Amino acid sequence: MATKQDDFTDKFSYLSVKTQSGMSTNSEINSIWLIPYSFKCGYSFQCPLTFKQLIDRQLSQKYFHELLLVTEQNHKIYDFHMRLRSQGHYGLAVDFIFNNAEDQSGPVKSEICNWCDMNNQLSKLNLIKQNPTTCIWFDAQLKNKLIITPQRHIERLSEMTEEEMKQFWKDTKVALDEEGCDWQSMTLNHGKYRKQFHLCMKINIDQHQWNQCIKKKYEEKIKQIQDLLKCNEHDPIETHSTDRKLNKWSEMRNDKIKGKTCTN
Ligand SMILES: [Zn+2]
Structure with missing residues:
Protein backbone atom coordinates (compact mmCIF):
# COMPACT_ATOMS: atom_id res chain seq x y z
CA MET A 1 0.00 0.00 0.00
CA ALA A 2 1.34 3.42 -0.88
CA THR A 3 2.14 5.58 2.11
CA LYS A 4 1.61 9.29 2.35
CA GLN A 5 5.36 9.74 1.98
CA ASP A 6 5.30 7.82 -1.32
CA ASP A 7 2.53 10.06 -2.45
CA PHE A 8 4.54 13.19 -1.71
CA THR A 9 7.64 11.71 -3.32
CA ASP A 10 5.73 10.66 -6.47
CA LYS A 11 4.27 14.09 -6.90
CA PHE A 12 7.69 15.55 -6.31
CA SER A 13 9.30 13.43 -9.04
CA TYR A 14 7.33 15.41 -11.64
CA LEU A 15 8.74 18.65 -10.30
CA SER A 16 12.19 17.12 -10.05
CA VAL A 17 12.23 16.14 -13.72
CA LYS A 18 11.05 19.58 -14.70
CA THR A 19 13.71 21.18 -12.53
CA GLN A 20 16.51 19.07 -13.91
CA SER A 21 15.42 19.45 -17.51
CA GLY A 22 16.26 23.09 -17.83
CA MET A 23 14.42 25.43 -15.48
CA SER A 24 17.51 27.57 -15.47
CA THR A 25 16.26 29.83 -12.66
CA ASN A 26 16.57 26.85 -10.32
CA SER A 27 20.10 25.98 -11.30
CA GLU A 28 21.44 26.78 -7.86
CA ILE A 29 18.67 25.08 -5.92
CA ASN A 30 19.26 21.39 -5.50
CA SER A 31 16.11 19.38 -6.19
CA ILE A 32 16.72 17.40 -2.98
CA TRP A 33 15.86 20.54 -1.01
CA LEU A 34 12.37 20.37 -2.50
CA ILE A 35 11.50 16.88 -1.27
CA PRO A 36 8.84 16.96 1.45
CA TYR A 37 9.42 14.53 4.34
CA SER A 38 6.24 13.51 6.06
CA PHE A 39 5.73 13.87 9.82
CA LYS A 40 2.74 13.68 12.13
CA CYS A 41 1.25 17.10 11.44
CA GLY A 42 2.35 17.70 7.86
CA TYR A 43 5.66 17.63 6.04
CA SER A 44 9.06 19.22 6.21
CA PHE A 45 11.78 20.34 3.79
CA GLN A 46 15.48 20.31 4.64
CA CYS A 47 17.80 22.94 3.19
CA PRO A 48 21.54 22.62 3.90
CA LEU A 49 21.99 26.39 3.54
CA THR A 50 21.31 28.66 6.50
CA PHE A 51 18.73 31.42 6.24
CA LYS A 52 21.56 33.95 5.92
CA GLN A 53 23.25 31.93 3.15
CA LEU A 54 20.00 31.68 1.20
CA ILE A 55 19.69 35.46 1.27
CA ASP A 56 23.37 36.21 0.62
CA ARG A 57 23.29 33.88 -2.42
CA GLN A 58 20.05 35.51 -3.59
CA LEU A 59 18.21 32.20 -3.44
CA SER A 60 15.60 32.97 -0.79
CA GLN A 61 12.84 34.09 -3.16
CA LYS A 62 13.44 31.16 -5.52
CA TYR A 63 13.54 28.60 -2.75
CA PHE A 64 10.41 29.70 -0.89
CA HIS A 65 8.60 30.20 -4.18
CA GLU A 66 9.36 26.56 -5.08
CA LEU A 67 8.19 25.29 -1.66
CA LEU A 68 4.92 27.18 -2.09
CA LEU A 69 4.49 25.70 -5.57
CA VAL A 70 4.91 22.19 -4.15
CA THR A 71 2.39 22.88 -1.39
CA GLU A 72 -0.24 25.04 -3.08
CA GLN A 73 -0.10 23.90 -6.70
CA ASN A 74 1.06 20.29 -6.49
CA HIS A 75 -0.64 19.25 -3.25
CA LYS A 76 -3.49 21.82 -3.31
CA ILE A 77 -2.89 22.63 0.35
CA TYR A 78 -3.96 26.20 1.14
CA ASP A 79 -4.55 26.05 4.92
CA PHE A 80 -1.18 25.67 6.59
CA HIS A 81 1.14 26.85 9.31
CA MET A 82 4.57 27.42 7.75
CA ARG A 83 7.52 27.30 10.14
CA LEU A 84 11.19 27.98 9.44
CA ARG A 85 13.51 26.38 11.98
CA SER A 86 17.16 27.24 12.28
CA GLN A 87 19.34 24.09 12.32
CA GLY A 88 22.48 26.03 13.20
CA HIS A 89 25.34 25.21 10.85
CA TYR A 90 23.27 22.39 9.38
CA GLY A 91 21.00 24.82 7.59
CA LEU A 92 17.28 25.30 7.65
CA ALA A 93 14.15 23.18 8.07
CA VAL A 94 10.86 24.43 6.66
CA ASP A 95 7.76 22.73 8.08
CA PHE A 96 4.28 22.88 6.62
CA ILE A 97 1.67 21.87 9.20
CA PHE A 98 -1.74 21.20 7.74
CA ASN A 99 -3.17 17.99 9.17
CA ASN A 100 -5.25 19.72 11.83
CA ALA A 101 -6.68 22.43 9.54
CA GLU A 102 -10.24 21.33 10.39
CA ASP A 103 -9.67 22.30 14.05
CA GLN A 104 -8.70 25.86 13.13
CA SER A 105 -11.28 28.60 13.21
CA GLY A 106 -9.60 31.03 10.79
CA PRO A 107 -9.56 34.82 10.92
CA VAL A 108 -12.43 36.86 12.31
CA LYS A 109 -13.88 39.46 9.95
CA SER A 110 -13.22 43.03 11.03
CA GLU A 111 -13.72 46.42 9.43
CA ILE A 112 -10.23 47.44 10.42
CA CYS A 113 -7.03 45.72 9.40
CA ASN A 114 -4.54 46.18 12.23
CA TRP A 115 -1.59 46.11 9.88
CA CYS A 116 -2.99 48.60 7.37
CA ASP A 117 -4.53 51.15 9.74
CA MET A 118 -1.77 53.29 11.22
CA ASN A 119 -4.03 55.99 12.62
CA ASN A 120 -3.85 55.24 16.29
ZN1 LIG B 1 -4.12 44.88 5.86
Missing part, protein backbone atom coordinates in the same frame (compact mmCIF):
# COMPACT_ATOMS: atom_id res chain seq x y z
CA GLN A 121 -1.40 55.53 19.10
CA LEU A 122 -0.89 51.82 19.68
CA SER A 123 0.00 51.08 16.06
CA LYS A 124 2.49 53.90 16.11
CA LEU A 125 4.02 52.56 19.32
CA ASN A 126 4.11 48.96 18.10
CA LEU A 127 5.89 49.95 14.89
CA ILE A 128 9.66 49.50 15.05
CA LYS A 129 10.57 50.25 11.45
CA GLN A 130 8.87 51.07 8.19
CA ASN A 131 10.63 49.92 5.01
CA PRO A 132 9.43 50.69 1.44
CA THR A 133 7.51 47.38 1.20
CA THR A 134 7.51 45.93 4.75
CA CYS A 135 7.00 46.94 8.38
CA ILE A 136 8.67 45.57 11.52
CA TRP A 137 6.57 45.53 14.69
CA PHE A 138 6.43 44.42 18.28
CA ASP A 139 4.15 41.48 18.98
CA ALA A 140 0.72 42.60 20.24
CA GLN A 141 1.28 40.58 23.43
CA LEU A 142 4.80 41.98 23.84
CA LYS A 143 6.19 38.47 23.70
CA ASN A 144 9.79 37.83 22.67
CA LYS A 145 9.06 38.01 18.96
CA LEU A 146 9.29 40.51 16.15
CA ILE A 147 6.59 40.73 13.52
CA ILE A 148 7.19 41.52 9.86
CA THR A 149 4.32 42.37 7.54
CA PRO A 150 4.14 43.35 3.88
CA GLN A 151 2.88 46.92 3.57
CA ARG A 152 0.51 45.87 0.81
CA HIS A 153 -2.59 44.08 2.12
CA ILE A 154 -1.97 40.52 0.93
CA GLU A 155 -3.02 37.27 2.57
CA ARG A 156 -0.58 34.69 1.24
CA LEU A 157 3.17 34.58 0.76
CA SER A 158 2.56 33.34 -2.78
CA GLU A 159 0.71 36.58 -3.59
CA MET A 160 3.95 38.53 -3.35
CA THR A 161 5.68 39.61 -6.54
CA GLU A 162 9.18 38.26 -7.08
CA GLU A 163 10.62 41.60 -6.01
CA GLU A 164 8.39 41.86 -2.92
CA MET A 165 9.39 38.41 -1.76
CA LYS A 166 13.11 39.08 -2.26
CA GLN A 167 12.72 42.25 -0.22
CA PHE A 168 10.60 40.55 2.47
CA TRP A 169 13.36 38.04 3.32
CA LYS A 170 16.09 40.65 2.98
CA ASP A 171 14.26 43.06 5.32
CA THR A 172 13.86 40.21 7.83
CA LYS A 173 17.60 39.59 7.87
CA VAL A 174 18.40 43.33 8.07
CA ALA A 175 15.99 43.76 11.00
CA LEU A 176 17.66 40.88 12.89
CA ASP A 177 21.12 42.27 12.12
CA GLU A 178 20.12 45.75 13.25
CA GLU A 179 18.63 44.50 16.50
CA GLY A 180 21.69 42.29 16.99
CA CYS A 181 19.75 39.14 17.73
CA ASP A 182 19.48 35.65 16.34
CA TRP A 183 16.20 33.87 15.58
CA GLN A 184 14.86 30.50 16.70
CA SER A 185 11.90 30.04 14.37
CA MET A 186 9.74 32.08 12.03
CA THR A 187 6.08 31.30 11.41
CA LEU A 188 3.56 32.30 8.76
CA ASN A 189 -0.07 31.22 8.99
CA HIS A 190 -2.16 30.68 5.90
CA GLY A 191 -5.87 30.06 5.38
CA LYS A 192 -7.68 28.68 8.44
CA TYR A 193 -4.52 28.81 10.55
CA ARG A 194 -4.59 32.62 10.51
CA LYS A 195 -6.08 34.86 13.18
CA GLN A 196 -6.02 37.87 10.86
CA PHE A 197 -6.37 38.30 7.12
CA HIS A 198 -3.25 40.37 6.50
CA LEU A 199 -0.14 38.19 6.10
CA CYS A 200 2.31 38.48 8.98
CA MET A 201 5.41 36.58 10.00
CA LYS A 202 6.38 36.05 13.63
CA ILE A 203 10.10 35.88 14.32
CA ASN A 204 10.72 34.08 17.60
CA ILE A 205 13.75 35.30 19.53
CA ASP A 206 15.53 33.51 22.37
CA GLN A 207 14.41 35.06 25.69
CA HIS A 208 17.95 35.88 26.82
CA GLN A 209 18.77 37.66 23.54
CA TRP A 210 15.45 39.44 23.67
CA ASN A 211 16.24 40.78 27.13
CA GLN A 212 19.79 41.75 26.16
CA CYS A 213 19.08 43.37 22.80
CA ILE A 214 15.47 44.44 22.37
CA LYS A 215 14.28 45.10 25.91
CA LYS A 216 17.21 47.35 26.67
CA LYS A 217 17.08 49.26 23.40
CA TYR A 218 13.31 49.84 23.47
CA GLU A 219 12.79 50.11 27.23
CA GLU A 220 10.87 53.38 27.01
CA LYS A 221 8.75 52.31 24.03
CA ILE A 222 7.82 48.99 25.68
CA LYS A 223 6.78 50.82 28.85
CA GLN A 224 4.55 53.16 26.83
CA ILE A 225 2.88 50.18 25.13
CA GLN A 226 2.33 48.44 28.48
CA ASP A 227 0.84 51.63 29.95
CA LEU A 228 -1.50 52.09 27.02
CA LEU A 229 -2.67 48.46 27.12
CA LYS A 230 -3.15 48.58 30.90
CA CYS A 231 -5.15 51.74 30.50
CA ASN A 232 -7.38 50.00 27.97
CA GLU A 233 -7.87 46.94 30.20
CA HIS A 234 -9.05 49.12 33.06
CA ASP A 235 -11.32 51.09 30.84
CA PRO A 236 -13.37 48.78 28.66
CA ILE A 237 -15.93 51.46 27.81
CA GLU A 238 -13.64 53.09 25.27
CA THR A 239 -13.29 56.49 26.86
CA HIS A 240 -9.98 56.65 25.05
CA SER A 241 -10.36 58.17 21.69
CA THR A 242 -7.64 55.84 20.39
CA ASP A 243 -10.65 54.08 18.86
CA ARG A 244 -11.76 50.57 17.96
CA LYS A 245 -8.30 49.63 16.84
CA LEU A 246 -7.03 49.63 20.40
CA ASN A 247 -9.65 47.12 21.34
CA LYS A 248 -8.73 45.01 18.34
CA TRP A 249 -5.09 44.96 19.45
CA SER A 250 -6.22 43.97 22.93
CA GLU A 251 -8.22 41.09 21.49
CA MET A 252 -5.06 39.88 19.78
CA ARG A 253 -3.18 40.35 23.01
CA ASN A 254 -5.64 38.27 24.97
CA ASP A 255 -6.02 35.66 22.31
CA LYS A 256 -4.91 32.32 23.71
CA ILE A 257 -3.43 29.78 21.33
CA LYS A 258 -5.68 26.76 21.36
CA GLY A 259 -3.88 23.63 22.51
CA LYS A 260 -2.62 22.25 19.20
CA THR A 261 1.00 21.53 19.86
CA CYS A 262 2.05 21.27 16.21
CA THR A 263 1.77 25.00 15.66
CA ASN A 264 3.18 26.20 18.98
Whole structure:
Protein backbone atom coordinates (compact mmCIF):
# COMPACT_ATOMS: atom_id res chain seq x y z
CA MET A 1 0.00 0.00 0.00
CA ALA A 2 1.34 3.42 -0.88
CA THR A 3 2.14 5.58 2.11
CA LYS A 4 1.61 9.29 2.35
CA GLN A 5 5.36 9.74 1.98
CA ASP A 6 5.30 7.82 -1.32
CA ASP A 7 2.53 10.06 -2.45
CA PHE A 8 4.54 13.19 -1.71
CA THR A 9 7.64 11.71 -3.32
CA ASP A 10 5.73 10.66 -6.47
CA LYS A 11 4.27 14.09 -6.90
CA PHE A 12 7.69 15.55 -6.31
CA SER A 13 9.30 13.43 -9.04
CA TYR A 14 7.33 15.41 -11.64
CA LEU A 15 8.74 18.65 -10.30
CA SER A 16 12.19 17.12 -10.05
CA VAL A 17 12.23 16.14 -13.72
CA LYS A 18 11.05 19.58 -14.70
CA THR A 19 13.71 21.18 -12.53
CA GLN A 20 16.51 19.07 -13.91
CA SER A 21 15.42 19.45 -17.51
CA GLY A 22 16.26 23.09 -17.83
CA MET A 23 14.42 25.43 -15.48
CA SER A 24 17.51 27.57 -15.47
CA THR A 25 16.26 29.83 -12.66
CA ASN A 26 16.57 26.85 -10.32
CA SER A 27 20.10 25.98 -11.30
CA GLU A 28 21.44 26.78 -7.86
CA ILE A 29 18.67 25.08 -5.92
CA ASN A 30 19.26 21.39 -5.50
CA SER A 31 16.11 19.38 -6.19
CA ILE A 32 16.72 17.40 -2.98
CA TRP A 33 15.86 20.54 -1.01
CA LEU A 34 12.37 20.37 -2.50
CA ILE A 35 11.50 16.88 -1.27
CA PRO A 36 8.84 16.96 1.45
CA TYR A 37 9.42 14.53 4.34
CA SER A 38 6.24 13.51 6.06
CA PHE A 39 5.73 13.87 9.82
CA LYS A 40 2.74 13.68 12.13
CA CYS A 41 1.25 17.10 11.44
CA GLY A 42 2.35 17.70 7.86
CA TYR A 43 5.66 17.63 6.04
CA SER A 44 9.06 19.22 6.21
CA PHE A 45 11.78 20.34 3.79
CA GLN A 46 15.48 20.31 4.64
CA CYS A 47 17.80 22.94 3.19
CA PRO A 48 21.54 22.62 3.90
CA LEU A 49 21.99 26.39 3.54
CA THR A 50 21.31 28.66 6.50
CA PHE A 51 18.73 31.42 6.24
CA LYS A 52 21.56 33.95 5.92
CA GLN A 53 23.25 31.93 3.15
CA LEU A 54 20.00 31.68 1.20
CA ILE A 55 19.69 35.46 1.27
CA ASP A 56 23.37 36.21 0.62
CA ARG A 57 23.29 33.88 -2.42
CA GLN A 58 20.05 35.51 -3.59
CA LEU A 59 18.21 32.20 -3.44
CA SER A 60 15.60 32.97 -0.79
CA GLN A 61 12.84 34.09 -3.16
CA LYS A 62 13.44 31.16 -5.52
CA TYR A 63 13.54 28.60 -2.75
CA PHE A 64 10.41 29.70 -0.89
CA HIS A 65 8.60 30.20 -4.18
CA GLU A 66 9.36 26.56 -5.08
CA LEU A 67 8.19 25.29 -1.66
CA LEU A 68 4.92 27.18 -2.09
CA LEU A 69 4.49 25.70 -5.57
CA VAL A 70 4.91 22.19 -4.15
CA THR A 71 2.39 22.88 -1.39
CA GLU A 72 -0.24 25.04 -3.08
CA GLN A 73 -0.10 23.90 -6.70
CA ASN A 74 1.06 20.29 -6.49
CA HIS A 75 -0.64 19.25 -3.25
CA LYS A 76 -3.49 21.82 -3.31
CA ILE A 77 -2.89 22.63 0.35
CA TYR A 78 -3.96 26.20 1.14
CA ASP A 79 -4.55 26.05 4.92
CA PHE A 80 -1.18 25.67 6.59
CA HIS A 81 1.14 26.85 9.31
CA MET A 82 4.57 27.42 7.75
CA ARG A 83 7.52 27.30 10.14
CA LEU A 84 11.19 27.98 9.44
CA ARG A 85 13.51 26.38 11.98
CA SER A 86 17.16 27.24 12.28
CA GLN A 87 19.34 24.09 12.32
CA GLY A 88 22.48 26.03 13.20
CA HIS A 89 25.34 25.21 10.85
CA TYR A 90 23.27 22.39 9.38
CA GLY A 91 21.00 24.82 7.59
CA LEU A 92 17.28 25.30 7.65
CA ALA A 93 14.15 23.18 8.07
CA VAL A 94 10.86 24.43 6.66
CA ASP A 95 7.76 22.73 8.08
CA PHE A 96 4.28 22.88 6.62
CA ILE A 97 1.67 21.87 9.20
CA PHE A 98 -1.74 21.20 7.74
CA ASN A 99 -3.17 17.99 9.17
CA ASN A 100 -5.25 19.72 11.83
CA ALA A 101 -6.68 22.43 9.54
CA GLU A 102 -10.24 21.33 10.39
CA ASP A 103 -9.67 22.30 14.05
CA GLN A 104 -8.70 25.86 13.13
CA SER A 105 -11.28 28.60 13.21
CA GLY A 106 -9.60 31.03 10.79
CA PRO A 107 -9.56 34.82 10.92
CA VAL A 108 -12.43 36.86 12.31
CA LYS A 109 -13.88 39.46 9.95
CA SER A 110 -13.22 43.03 11.03
CA GLU A 111 -13.72 46.42 9.43
CA ILE A 112 -10.23 47.44 10.42
CA CYS A 113 -7.03 45.72 9.40
CA ASN A 114 -4.54 46.18 12.23
CA TRP A 115 -1.59 46.11 9.88
CA CYS A 116 -2.99 48.60 7.37
CA ASP A 117 -4.53 51.15 9.74
CA MET A 118 -1.77 53.29 11.22
CA ASN A 119 -4.03 55.99 12.62
CA ASN A 120 -3.85 55.24 16.29
CA GLN A 121 -1.40 55.53 19.10
CA LEU A 122 -0.89 51.82 19.68
CA SER A 123 0.00 51.08 16.06
CA LYS A 124 2.49 53.90 16.11
CA LEU A 125 4.02 52.56 19.32
CA ASN A 126 4.11 48.96 18.10
CA LEU A 127 5.89 49.95 14.89
CA ILE A 128 9.66 49.50 15.05
CA LYS A 129 10.57 50.25 11.45
CA GLN A 130 8.87 51.07 8.19
CA ASN A 131 10.63 49.92 5.01
CA PRO A 132 9.43 50.69 1.44
CA THR A 133 7.51 47.38 1.20
CA THR A 134 7.51 45.93 4.75
CA CYS A 135 7.00 46.94 8.38
CA ILE A 136 8.67 45.57 11.52
CA TRP A 137 6.57 45.53 14.69
CA PHE A 138 6.43 44.42 18.28
CA ASP A 139 4.15 41.48 18.98
CA ALA A 140 0.72 42.60 20.24
CA GLN A 141 1.28 40.58 23.43
CA LEU A 142 4.80 41.98 23.84
CA LYS A 143 6.19 38.47 23.70
CA ASN A 144 9.79 37.83 22.67
CA LYS A 145 9.06 38.01 18.96
CA LEU A 146 9.29 40.51 16.15
CA ILE A 147 6.59 40.73 13.52
CA ILE A 148 7.19 41.52 9.86
CA THR A 149 4.32 42.37 7.54
CA PRO A 150 4.14 43.35 3.88
CA GLN A 151 2.88 46.92 3.57
CA ARG A 152 0.51 45.87 0.81
CA HIS A 153 -2.59 44.08 2.12
CA ILE A 154 -1.97 40.52 0.93
CA GLU A 155 -3.02 37.27 2.57
CA ARG A 156 -0.58 34.69 1.24
CA LEU A 157 3.17 34.58 0.76
CA SER A 158 2.56 33.34 -2.78
CA GLU A 159 0.71 36.58 -3.59
CA MET A 160 3.95 38.53 -3.35
CA THR A 161 5.68 39.61 -6.54
CA GLU A 162 9.18 38.26 -7.08
CA GLU A 163 10.62 41.60 -6.01
CA GLU A 164 8.39 41.86 -2.92
CA MET A 165 9.39 38.41 -1.76
CA LYS A 166 13.11 39.08 -2.26
CA GLN A 167 12.72 42.25 -0.22
CA PHE A 168 10.60 40.55 2.47
CA TRP A 169 13.36 38.04 3.32
CA LYS A 170 16.09 40.65 2.98
CA ASP A 171 14.26 43.06 5.32
CA THR A 172 13.86 40.21 7.83
CA LYS A 173 17.60 39.59 7.87
CA VAL A 174 18.40 43.33 8.07
CA ALA A 175 15.99 43.76 11.00
CA LEU A 176 17.66 40.88 12.89
CA ASP A 177 21.12 42.27 12.12
CA GLU A 178 20.12 45.75 13.25
CA GLU A 179 18.63 44.50 16.50
CA GLY A 180 21.69 42.29 16.99
CA CYS A 181 19.75 39.14 17.73
CA ASP A 182 19.48 35.65 16.34
CA TRP A 183 16.20 33.87 15.58
CA GLN A 184 14.86 30.50 16.70
CA SER A 185 11.90 30.04 14.37
CA MET A 186 9.74 32.08 12.03
CA THR A 187 6.08 31.30 11.41
CA LEU A 188 3.56 32.30 8.76
CA ASN A 189 -0.07 31.22 8.99
CA HIS A 190 -2.16 30.68 5.90
CA GLY A 191 -5.87 30.06 5.38
CA LYS A 192 -7.68 28.68 8.44
CA TYR A 193 -4.52 28.81 10.55
CA ARG A 194 -4.59 32.62 10.51
CA LYS A 195 -6.08 34.86 13.18
CA GLN A 196 -6.02 37.87 10.86
CA PHE A 197 -6.37 38.30 7.12
CA HIS A 198 -3.25 40.37 6.50
CA LEU A 199 -0.14 38.19 6.10
CA CYS A 200 2.31 38.48 8.98
CA MET A 201 5.41 36.58 10.00
CA LYS A 202 6.38 36.05 13.63
CA ILE A 203 10.10 35.88 14.32
CA ASN A 204 10.72 34.08 17.60
CA ILE A 205 13.75 35.30 19.53
CA ASP A 206 15.53 33.51 22.37
CA GLN A 207 14.41 35.06 25.69
CA HIS A 208 17.95 35.88 26.82
CA GLN A 209 18.77 37.66 23.54
CA TRP A 210 15.45 39.44 23.67
CA ASN A 211 16.24 40.78 27.13
CA GLN A 212 19.79 41.75 26.16
CA CYS A 213 19.08 43.37 22.80
CA ILE A 214 15.47 44.44 22.37
CA LYS A 215 14.28 45.10 25.91
CA LYS A 216 17.21 47.35 26.67
CA LYS A 217 17.08 49.26 23.40
CA TYR A 218 13.31 49.84 23.47
CA GLU A 219 12.79 50.11 27.23
CA GLU A 220 10.87 53.38 27.01
CA LYS A 221 8.75 52.31 24.03
CA ILE A 222 7.82 48.99 25.68
CA LYS A 223 6.78 50.82 28.85
CA GLN A 224 4.55 53.16 26.83
CA ILE A 225 2.88 50.18 25.13
CA GLN A 226 2.33 48.44 28.48
CA ASP A 227 0.84 51.63 29.95
CA LEU A 228 -1.50 52.09 27.02
CA LEU A 229 -2.67 48.46 27.12
CA LYS A 230 -3.15 48.58 30.90
CA CYS A 231 -5.15 51.74 30.50
CA ASN A 232 -7.38 50.00 27.97
CA GLU A 233 -7.87 46.94 30.20
CA HIS A 234 -9.05 49.12 33.06
CA ASP A 235 -11.32 51.09 30.84
CA PRO A 236 -13.37 48.78 28.66
CA ILE A 237 -15.93 51.46 27.81
CA GLU A 238 -13.64 53.09 25.27
CA THR A 239 -13.29 56.49 26.86
CA HIS A 240 -9.98 56.65 25.05
CA SER A 241 -10.36 58.17 21.69
CA THR A 242 -7.64 55.84 20.39
CA ASP A 243 -10.65 54.08 18.86
CA ARG A 244 -11.76 50.57 17.96
CA LYS A 245 -8.30 49.63 16.84
CA LEU A 246 -7.03 49.63 20.40
CA ASN A 247 -9.65 47.12 21.34
CA LYS A 248 -8.73 45.01 18.34
CA TRP A 249 -5.09 44.96 19.45
CA SER A 250 -6.22 43.97 22.93
CA GLU A 251 -8.22 41.09 21.49
CA MET A 252 -5.06 39.88 19.78
CA ARG A 253 -3.18 40.35 23.01
CA ASN A 254 -5.64 38.27 24.97
CA ASP A 255 -6.02 35.66 22.31
CA LYS A 256 -4.91 32.32 23.71
CA ILE A 257 -3.43 29.78 21.33
CA LYS A 258 -5.68 26.76 21.36
CA GLY A 259 -3.88 23.63 22.51
CA LYS A 260 -2.62 22.25 19.20
CA THR A 261 1.00 21.53 19.86
CA CYS A 262 2.05 21.27 16.21
CA THR A 263 1.77 25.00 15.66
CA ASN A 264 3.18 26.20 18.98
ZN1 LIG B 1 -4.12 44.88 5.86
